[in-house]
Amino acid sequence: MSTLPPSILIVDDEYLTLKLVESDLSNSGYGVSTASSGQQALEMACNCPPDLILLDAAMPGMDGFETCRLLKQQDTLSSIPVLFLSANDDSQSKVRAFEAGAVDYVPKPFEMTELLVRIKTHLTIRDQEEMIRLYTKHLEEMVDQRAKKLSEAQDELARDFDIQRTLKKLMELSLCENTLNETLEQALGTILRVEWLTQRPSGAIFLTNGNTDTLSMAVHAQLPLDTLRQCATVPSGACVCGRAAELRTIQISPTGSTAHHRPCPGLKDHANISIPISMEDRLLGVLTIVMDAPRELDDKERQFLSGVADVLAALIRQKRTEADLRLHAYSDVLTGLANRTSLIEWLSETLAAKRPATVFTLNLDKFHIINDGLGHGMGDQLLWAFASKLSDFRAGNVIVTRLGGDEFALGLSGNTDQQSALSFAKAVQKTMAEPLSVAGQSFYMTACVGISRGRAGADPHDTLRDAHIALHLAKRQGPGSISVFDPIMHERAGKVMRTATDLRKALLKDEFIIHYQPIVALATRKVIGAEALVRWNHPVRGLIPPDEFIPVAEDTGQIGLLGEWVLRNACKRYHELAKRADHEHFMLAVNISGLQLSKRGLVSQVEDVLQKTGVPPQLLKLEITETAAMGNVEKTIPKLSRLRDLGVRLAIDDFGTGYSSLSYLHSFPIDTIKIDQSFVGGMAPDNENMEIVRTVLTLADVLGMDVVAEGVETEEQAALLNSMGCRRGQGYLFSRPLPFEDFGPF
Incomplete structure (x- = not known):
């Protein structure tokens, strides 16, 4: 036998896949050569036959199936084991591969450890078959040489045959x-x-x-x-x-x-x-x-x-x-729970057996704060503790799984009406709300729950998808929410997906426009600034309001590119806006998303915009939502301080709607608090909303911050705000958000 390492020919038109597999096989001690087409593979195999071929099914020109058939037609190459690697996991593709002469079919994506085991197995089988072939040839030579002693050798040959047959049968068990x-x-x-x-x-x-x-x-x-x-x-x-x-x-x-x-x-x-x-x-x-x-x-x-x-x-x-x-394929490494694959199989078996099943997907609220603030090690310990408590719900008709990250799922088989499903979900939430002790610390966690009920015979993937859709809605409703899937949600989800797809195109096709809502001095009604608000001028659906596409942009991560576009283009118009407002210290307010705030490069991006547009730093105000500011306090404060070092002004937007801690608020380098329109709109003399507004004004005064009231729609609201010492406001009373062309003069 050769002392050289086994040689493997990898055939794939995808360069990245080719190089990744080549690297892993080389690191495992194999001699590797590569081809990017079927024709090249045939030529290389004829010139230097490899020990084994990894062959991609879908390639331009000559596909993998045709390549395999041509290989098997050549006597010198027909015995080489061919393993298909394909993104197609359907039965038809597998049948075509085996009909073409393949010995194995590995769907993409695959675990390299699994592929290495399969390669080793087939190389072992080939070596053993070669050994048997050589051994058989040797026996045949013996028969030729000892033909005269055939009767004496019959028992020995029968035993040799038993050896071959037995070893072959044993090897076939692999x-x-x-x-x-x-x-x-x-x-x-x-x-x-x-x-x-x-x-x-x-x-x-x-x-x-x-x-x-x-x-x-x-x-x-x-x-x-x-x-x-x-x-x-x-x-x-x-x-x-x-x-x-x-x-x-x-x-x-x-x-x-x-x-x-x-x-x-x-x-x-x-x-x-x-x-x-x-x-x-x-x-x-x-x-x-x-x-x-x-x-x-x-x-x-x-x-x-x-x-x-x-x-x-x-x-x-x-x-x-x-x-x-x-x-590893059917369980979660961190928690030991079943994983997504196990859940899908469980659903398949349950639904195929004509039994209904209910799926509950859970997502831990604000888990990223723990991960970012205390580190992933602590986060993993907390996930393990959460999984341990969740596993108490395992029973004969209940499967408990971890889908990934901080998302879990429970499957409940049998007839379950909506009220029973809600009761079960609340019981899970109640148990999960009990304090978790990790590394000497106590954590109080809440979880949102999405529920879908799969009828007997339903598709398991659809059932899990529906639970995800319901969970997504529950997360939008706030921490600890529960949502039951309704078919209307699927239509909404489809609309969201279409919106996400159109968003990617819109950024390339320049379909976004910016409207500017004036900010006025309440005492004089003079325009002293404006807030830049993005709008989407869709070529088919027309002008789309931000509440339809901003959440989608946030969920898909496109809000970062969109936010940068708004910042750059609004600042380009600054000088003309200030001229139309006829105000020497015109303040331009631009919203910064939580995703932008969490990414590296925000400070250098703002600095670049200021340099290229000539906007005075002290006249650019970046507005950050209360929730985004409090998302990761330890990282947020240093970044906001660096922005302040540029001279930029900072504001907390929608104040009162998030979860600010007053113990942190004074630590933030904030210049302005913006009172949310929900409090302004509900103001009346001596009512609760008015007292909240008065408290915010007092708080701002103590902290040395300005206040801007949002959503001012009536003269009575303007008068009340002015009487309480609020100096600035914006809202429909003064002006709706205006296209650049319609902004001013005032």
Whole structure:
């Protein structure tokens, strides 16, 4: 056999995939060559046949299926194993691949560890088949040479055939999708059917217990019950099996041998052959075969049993690797809960069995604050504690899963009406609201819940999708909210997706415009500034209000690009706006989203805009929502301070609607508080809203901040605000947001 590493030809027209797989295989010790087309692959394979080919199905020109067929038509290349790697996971593509001659089909995306196991398996099969081919050729030469002694060699040839057939059958078990125990049961049955080895089809396979050499019986055949009890575990060095494990050599002992000191009730006048199973100097187990009487083994029998042990070792290693992969594929590594794949399978089985199922998706409120403020290590501990508490709801008809991040899901099978579903969700919330103790700290968490009910026979993916849609609505309603899916939500979700798609195009096609709402001095009604408000002039739907597309832009992360566009374009118009307002110290207010605030580069971006547009820094006011400012206080304050160092003014927008802490507010380098229109609109003499406004004005005065009242729509509101000392306001009483062309003169 060659000492060179196995060579693998990767064929894929996607450069990134090609390079990633090439790198991983090279790091695993394989010799790798690459081709980006079927034609190139054929030429390279003819010039230098590889040991194995990884072939992409969908390629321009000659696709993978045609490439595979042409490879298999050539005698020199037909035996090369071909594994398909494809993004298509449908049955039709798999059938086409196997009809073309493929030995395996791996859907993209795939786990590299799984791919490496499959590659190793198929290379092993190829090597064993080559060994069998060479061995068969050798036997044929022997037959030719010893034709005259055919009668004497018949028994030997029959035994050789049994060896080949048995080893081949054992190796073929690696291709079966069975568990380790199922595979070992089939392997033991195959071994015990070799008649010239033993006339008594009795035996067992032992596996090592953990990191020790203690043996535990994994599978057995035709052993008395008393023997099973006596030999369930065997310490290293004890009895024949233990000696084989200790000495790592084949051991043969009759019943009366001192080595065979452990009694085997029900087995009389017998001998044991015990063969150690090991790989890379690591003991994996012992194969024990019961014989009628002890006898010496000839060299070929010893070679055969050693070969059997090698194949068993490979099978054990492979099946344990597959079990580990299956565990990772169906469970969450951090929490140990089932994962999304398990939930989909559970839903598929439940719904296919004509049983309805209800899915509850949960998302922890404000979890990102803990992750950002206390670190991901603390966040992971909190997720584990949350999962541990959530797992208490596991039952025969309930599955508990972690979908990823801070999102979890529960599946409940059986008929559940809406009221019962809501009651279950509230029970979960109540349990989750109990304090979680992590690293000596107590955390009080709330969670939003989305509920969908899948009828019998429904699509599992649709059911989970509907729960996600309901969860999204619940999160918009605020912390601790519960939302039950309604088909109308799906229509809304579709509209949101279309809006998200159109948003990407709108940024490229310059479909956005800016309206400017004047800010006035309440005492004189003179325009002293304006707030820049973005509008979307959609080519089909017309002018779209911001409450329809801003949330979508925030959810899809496009708010950053949109916010930068507004900042740059509003500042470009600053000097003309100030001239039309006829105010020397005209203040331009521009909104900054929470996403913009969290990203690096905001300060340098603002500095660049100021330099290129010539806007005086002290006349640019950046407005940040209360929620965005409080999202991550430790990171927000330094960034706001750097903005203030540029000379820019800062304002807290929609004050009173978020969750500001007064203990933090005085630490923020804020110049202005903007009173939300919900308080201004509800003002009346001596009512609660008026007292809230009065309190905000007093607070601002103590902290040395300005105040701007939003949503002023009546003269009475303007008069009340002015009487309480509020000096600035904006609202429909003074002017609606105006296109640039209609702004001023006033």
